[in-house]
Amino acid sequence: MVSFRKAKRVAANGTNGTAMATGTTNEDDGAWDVVIVGAGVAGASLAHSLGVEGRRVLCVERDLSTPDRIVGELLQPGGYLKLKELGLESCVEGIDAQKVYGYTMFKNGEVATMTYPLEGRSDDVAGRSFHNGRFVQKLRQAAMKVRGVELRQGTVKKLLNREGGDWKEGETVGGVSYTVGDVWDEKKQQVIPGRSVTKTVFAPLTIVCDGHFSSLRSKLSPQASPDHPSHFVGVILKGAPSDLLPNGSHGHVVLGDPSPVLFYPISSTEVRCLVDIPASVKMPSVAKGEMAKYVLEKIVPQVPEQLQPHLIKAVENGQFRSMPNKTMAAKPQRTPGAVMLGDAFNMRHPLTGGGMTVALNDIATFKSMLSPLPDFSNAALTGAKLDEFYRHRTRPALTINTLANALYAVFCSSGDTSMEEMRQACFEYLKLGGSYARGPIALLGGLDPNPLNLVSHFFSVALFGIGRLMVPLPTPERLFKGGNILAGACKIIFPIVKGEGFTRMFFPAWLRTRLGII
Numbered sequence: 001m002v003s004f005r006k007a008k009r010v011a012a013n014g015t016n017g018t019a020m021a022t023g024t025t026n027e028d029d030g031a032w033d034v035v036i037v038g039a040g041v042a043g044a045s046l047a048h049s050l051g052v053e054g055r056r057v058l059c060v061e062r063d064l065s066t067p068d069r070i071v072g073e074l075l076q077p078g079g080y081l082k083l084k085e086l087g088l089e090s091c092v093e094g095i096d097a098q099k100v101y102g103y104t105m106f107k108n109g110e111v112a113t114m115t116y117p118l119e120g121r122s123d124d125v126a127g128r129s130f131h132n133g134r135f136v137q138k139l140r141q142a143a144m145k146v147r148g149v150e151l152r153q154g155t156v157k158k159l160l161n162r163e164g165g166d167w168k169e170g171e172t173v174g175g176v177s178y179t180v181g182d183v184w185d186e187k188k189q190q191v192i193p194g195r196s197v198t199k200t201v202f203a204p205l206t207i208v209c210d211g212h213f214s215s216l217r218s219k220l221s222p223q224a225s226p227d228h229p230s231h232f233v234g235v236i237l238k239g240a241p242s243d244l245l246p247n248g249s250h251g252h253v254v255l256g257d258p259s260p261v262l263f264y265p266i267s268s269t270e271v272r273c274l275v276d277i278p279a280s281v282k283m284p285s286v287a288k289g290e291m292a293k294y295v296l297e298k299i300v301p302q303v304p305e306q307l308q309p310h311l312i313k314a315v316e317n318g319q320f321r322s323m324p325n326k327t328m329a330a331k332p333q334r335t336p337g338a339v340m341l342g343d344a345f346n347m348r349h350p351l352t353g354g355g356m357t358v359a360l361n362d363i364a365t366f367k368s369m370l371s372p373l374p375d376f377s378n379a380a381l382t383g384a385k386l387d388e389f390y391r392h393r394t395r396p397a398l399t400i401n402t403l404a405n406a407l408y409a410v411f412c413s414s415g416d417t418s419m420e421e422m423r424q425a426c427f428e429y430l431k432l433g434g435s436y437a438r439g440p441i442a443l444l445g446g447l448d449p450n451p452l453n454l455v456s457h458f459f460s461v462a463l464f465g466i467g468r469l470m471v472p473l474p475t476p477e478r479l480f481k482g483g484n485i486l487a488g489a490c491k492i493i494f495p496i497v498k499g500e501g502f503t504r505m506f507f508p509a510w511l512r513t514r515l516g517i518i
Helices: 004-013 041-051 077-085 132-144 290-302 308-317 355-370 379-411 417-431 434-444 451-469 476-500 502-506 509-515
Strands: 034-037 057-061 098-100 102-107 110-115 127-129 149-153 155-161 173-180 183-185 190-192 197-202 205-208 227-238 250-254 261-267 270-278 321-327 338-340
Touching: 034 041, 034 173, 041 057, 041 132, 041 149, 041 355, 057 132, 077 127, 077 355, 098 261, 102 417, 102 434, 110 417, 110 434, 127 261, 132 149, 155 197, 173 205, 227 290, 227 308, 270 308, 290 308, 355 379, 379 417, 379 434, 379 451, 379 476, 379 502, 379 509, 417 434, 417 451, 417 476, 434 451, 451 476, 451 502, 476 502, 502 509
Parallel strands: 034 057, 034 205, 057 149, 102 250, 205 338
Antiparallel strands: 098 127, 102 110, 155 173, 173 197, 183 190, 227 270, 227 321, 250 261, 261 270
């Protein structure tokens, strides 16, 4: 086996037969236990978590300035609990984060209110909403305070093998090459080349956390294929959330046509509005004024009257931001020397705000599984622990993913009358409150990771919808429509479960270990 110290000398001298870029320099001879690609929520919290264990961690992030995003602004209470478990709860302090205690839903003038079941927990446990960039910067600052952790700005271009050449499938990942001097365009989500210098860095384990637009995903998980169900278009409403929102400490969901509209506080003086534009609708042009017209004529009449003048004012200011929404089931793959985490590995529709909760759950599980190893130099032992990570992450991750994608399918309006019945049934079911709302909101909040409870509630909604149709008498037409509701529910949930992996979702970790399934 070629040592990492020797590998870096080979890479620097270019003696391995692979042409190295002009100006390439090798760095930090034997300095790192882990290289992390990306310093977003997943990468920064992972760098901190590994660093406090005494690991030497280098985190390479393409842009260390404050991110400016319209998603990743709501941390569910289950995510906050994981943040506390990682010792990072202070990262929601000092950023004007707002406590969130539940959701208020609107449909055709009716209202359903759901509160997180937080009884018996400490007063600090709640959801948090904030500016994503402020939260990410706090996580980065926390990581940089840990001895042995370093964050550097650079654009990772490719994975390297242990000899310093370009990594190919079947080889062990030994490190990365990255460029310094490029500029990341946040608006266009692309790198603008500059006068760059290419550098290489090596470590026994490379962890890819480069997010939504991962450049390395296709290398490490070629089977993964993101879907694009919709876009979010965001504006900010100015004012105190308690003045603007019907419930200042809740997220708000309007079940509109053609798809949901979200409102939630992101500071003590701002409320975010996200308008979902499904893929079936042509994206209106902001430059041509089509987006303003779409929101004013299509969306404003559907939101609560209290919010309408504030949304109109925000639209007139014209500060629209858009973000493509992606879904992608995790496709675990054994790659010696490397692993993917965060949105690079797994995405769900952001309707339910579950992404950061999944990421922090993954970081806590990853840390727990790999903690017994003194280092990561033994690829076989490290690989076995990574398999354990894959097996133990699934319950919370797949439950949140399935719920998010299923709710988006249900909450979008449809020309199919049976699906509209399902949509109405879901709203009426949640409106009942009590255990009818308590179970679903616990799942949504990341407080209940049991996928069986998710499936149970989903089909309870379908049966509730069928029951509504049978009143006062179960006519043949109503029985036929009830059958369509049940068929529609199956059509929604089963493909999602299949995509996430039936065995990963419902088989316990010990059984998958025996069967050799990750």
